[in-house]
Each structure stands twice: as C-alpha cells, then as structure tokens.
Amino acid sequence: MKPYVYVTRKVPEEIYHKLQEQYDVDMWPEEEVQVPRELLLEKAQKADALLTVISDQLDEELFSEAKNLKVVANMAVGYDNVDLDAASKHQIAICNTPDVLTDTTADLTFALLLATARRMIESAEFVKEGKWKSWSPMLLAGTDVHHKKIGIVGMGKIGTVVAKRAAGFDMEIIYHNRSRHEVAEEMLGATYCSFDELLETADFVVCLAPLTEHTRGMFQREQFQKMKKDAIFINASRGAIINEQALYDALVAGEIAAAGLDVFEKEPISADHPLLSLSNVVALPHIGSATKETRMAMMETCCENLDAIFNDRPPKTLVNKNLLSL
Template sequence: MKPYIYITRKLPSEVAEAIQAKYEVGMWGKENIPVPKALLIEEAKKADALLTMLSDPIDESVLNAGDRLKVVANLAVGFDNIDLKTADKRGIAVCNTPDVLTDTTADLTFALLMATARRIVEASELVRQGKWKSWSPLLLAGHDVHHKTIGIVGMGKIGETVAKRATGFDMEILYHNRSRKLEAERNLGAVYSTFEELVSQSDFIVCLTPLTDSTKNLFSREVFRKMKKSAIFINASRGPVIDETALYEALVDKEIAGAGLDVFEKEPISADHPLLKLPNVVALPHIGSSSIETRMTMMRLCLDNIDAVLSGKDPLTVVNKEWKVRV
C-alpha cells in the first residue's frame, strides 16, 4: 500500500503527477477556497503527509486525528498556522519553503512601497473610470522614493533583499532586528537603529518581522503617532503584527500619509473592511511570493520534503529540528 499524501489546495497537474507513481495522492479540488476543517481532519486521519497552505489551521485536532502522519509541508516561509508543540510531541516533521521566495517577496514589497508612494492604484482607477479630464500640476501627486529613508523592521533574508533594492534608489537604510546584521551594514550601508529611532526617522517603514508573541500588535496607535506625518507604512509580513484599528485611525487623522498592505489580521478580508474605504491604502491579497516561477519552486520543495521524510531521510527544510518520526 502506497503512503498517502493529502494536499489542501488544487495544484497544477504537472506537479501532482510527478509524485503519483510513488504515492497515493488526494487533493482538495478548489484553488481559491480553503478545505473545510472537518474534511481536513478526516483526511489527516489516514494521511502519511500533508501539504498545507499558510491559511490552513494545522492545530492539535488535525495533528492528533490519526496515527500515520509523519510530515506537514507548509507552502510558505511562515508556519504560525501550525501547532509546533503538538507536532514535536507526535514526532511529526514540519517543513517550510525558505530562501526560494526571498527575491520574489522583496520585489513585491518594493513594488507595494512604490505603488503606495506614487498613488499608482488611484491613478489607474482615475483613467479606467473616465475621470481623467485634464492635466494639472498636482494631479495625483505622490511622494518621492529616491533619496528618502527606509526603515526595515525585521532584517531577515527578505529584509536584506529589500534593502538591496533600496540602494538602487539612493535611499538611507535603517533597520531594526533582534540581532545586528554586520554584513548588511558593510555591503549595503544599512544602519542599525532602535525601534523608536527607526519609527520616528523613516519616510517608509517596512514591516517584515515574523509573527510571534512579542511582535503581535507591535504597531500600535502610540507607534503610529511617533511616525512622520509624511510617512508611508508597508506590511508584507503578517497581519496581526499591526493593530488594524490603530492604523485606520492614524490614516484618518492624517498622522501618517499612507499604507501598503499585502497581509491582514484575518484573511481574506471582506469588501467592507474599513481600511479599504481609504484612498491612501493599497491593499493586496497576500501575494508576496506569487510569481509563477517561485510558486512552482515552492510546490516542488514541499513535495521534496515529503518524499524525503516518507523515504526515511532528513527533510531539506525542517522547522522543528528536534522532530523524530514515530516508530
């Protein structure tokens, strides 16, 4: 009997076909709708491996559903949707997809920064809606990006890659991180700052920090009040890092100039979300790593991790280093 892999989202046929000779594969048949929790638990009861999305809650009820599960491969760098303590207790390897999406996510982050600064979405809608009647000196005038100060909160690999892109715009680079990044300081001219210094001095504050107990609601109303009134806030990390009510109030009260958001506290958001009512907010549907090339690479890495564990080998990118497959 072949080991059974369950995939929680519809993947391209060429990806799934590559493993069907060796494994039995089950797959949720819809691309844009999450697998129902009850069905996920039923599949987990018989699965040797799960290939999951960041939006799937892989909690205790899923991990304890059966006695065959050996590996969960998450199609993301983040893994805050997975109960690591239970996975460790059950001897289940949890894998992610680091490194392969660094450049792509940095591209999107900087694109979001530029779109927000230069009011690209507003300008496009003006044309599409037939409201462009004439040229005027300050028609949809935005903010320059070049020669400004960018402050990066969370200087991991993606943060460093965003900083690299900022050098092309002759930007001053501040960063805040749990540890100093001396190589980035040498090679990119990045300057380590306290969180308070970065927030108050930066023209663009870019949030790339992971979601932890200490970073949840890191960006509060008090923090937004410390920013420049001309500051633009960008979040491409995790939604709960921001107090969304505080951000909304800061924008309405003109305490900051704008925000570009690829992530939200609860996803997907509804069309009546307060932040979507504001013209100085650019909102994207969590597409940081969404290029064809990168997403295909991520899928294959997930399957390579699964194949390694089910073949008795060490996975390529394991999160919980102390995992041990149950005998």
C-alpha cells in the same frame, strides 16, 4: 502500499502527477476556496503526509487524531499556522519553503512601496473612471522614493534583499531586528537602530518581521503616532503584527500619509473592511510570492521534503529540527 498524501489546495497538474508517481494522492479540488476544517480533520486522520498552505490551521486537535501523520509540507516560509510544539510532541516533521521566494517577495514589497508612494492604483482607477480631463501640476502627486529613508522592521533574508533594492534607489537604510545584521551593514550601509528611532525618523516603515509572540500586535496606535505625518507604512509580513483599527484611525487622523498592505489579520479581508474605504491604502491579496516560477519552486520544495521523509533522509527544510535527535 503507497503513503497517503492529502493536498489541501489544488496544485498544477505536473505537481499532482509528480506526487501520484510515489503516493496515493487526494487533493481538495478548489483553488480559491479553503478546505473545510472538518474535512481537513477527517483527511488528516488517515494521512501519512499533508501538503498544506498558510491558511490551514494545524493544531493539537489535528495532530492528536492524525495517528499515521509523519510530515507536513507547508507551502510558505512562515509557519505561524502550525502549533510547532504539538507537532513535535507527536513527532510530526514540519517543513517550510524558505529561500526560493526571497527575491520574489522582495520584488513585491518594493513594488508595493512604489505603488503606494506614487499613488499608482488610485491613478489607474482615475483614468479608467474617465476622471482625467487635463494635465495639472499637482494632479495625483505622490512622494519621492529615491534618496528617502527606509526603515525595515525585520532584517531577515527578505528584509536584506528589500534593502538591496532600496540601495539602488539611493535610499538611506535603517533597520530594527532582534540582532545586528553585520552583512547588511557592511554591504548595503544599513544602520541598526531602536524600534522607536526607526518609527520616528523613517520616511517608509516596512514591516517584514515574522509573526511570533513578541511581534504579534507590535504596531498599535502609539507606534503609528510616533511616525512622521508624511510617512508611509508597508506590511508584507503577517497581518496580525498590526492592529488594523489603529492603522485605520491613524490614517483617518492624518498621523501617517498612506499604507501599502499585502497581508491582513483575517484573510481574505472583507470587502467592507474600513481600510479598503481609504484612497491612501493600497491593498493586495497576499501575493508576496505569487509568480509562476516561485510558486512552482515552493511546490517542488514541498515534494522534495516529502520524498526525503519517506526515504529516511533528513528533509531539506525541516522547521522542528529537534526531531533529528529522536
């Protein structure tokens, strides 16, 4: 009897058929609508494996009822949607998809920085709305990126690759991290500094830290007030790392110049959210890894992890590595 795998979001046919070759596959048929919580709980109760996305909440309630569940293949680098302690308690392997999306997410992060600095979205809408009447010296003038100082909060794999792109723009690179990143310092000339120093001196503050109990809510009004008035804030990590009301208030008060956001505390963000009313906010729908090549690679990694578990091999990207000793 084939293992039963429940897929919580519609995947391309080639991935679906690949899974069908080895498993009894059931899939939520929607691309843009999340599987209802009650249905997810129902499917998990009989599943041997779940292939999930970052918006699926996997907690003690789910794990305690999922008596057959052996593995969750979470299609994301982050796993803040998973109660890792609960999963380990129930001896359920949690796998993620690191590495394959590093460059792609770095591309988007730097593109978001450029778009915000040069007011690209605002300018495109200006043209489409028929407002462009003549060339003017200061029309939609943004700010330079080259030779400015970028401050990266969270110098992990993605942060390091963003720094590499910044170096190509002749930017001065400073960073704050839990620990020193000697490779980034040696190869890219990055300078480690305190969180406060980064806030006070960077022209661009780029948040790429993972969401943890230590980083949740780390950007409050106080942090934005420490930034330069012409500084630009970029968040491509997790929305819950910032206080969105504090960011809105700081932007309205002119305490910082602009913000580029790919993530939000509640996703999808409501169309009437105050941040979306501001012309100096560039908002994207969490598309950091959204290229066809990368999303396919993420799904392939999920398939490889399932294959390993059901063939008694260590999975490629196991998060709760303590299970290996059980």
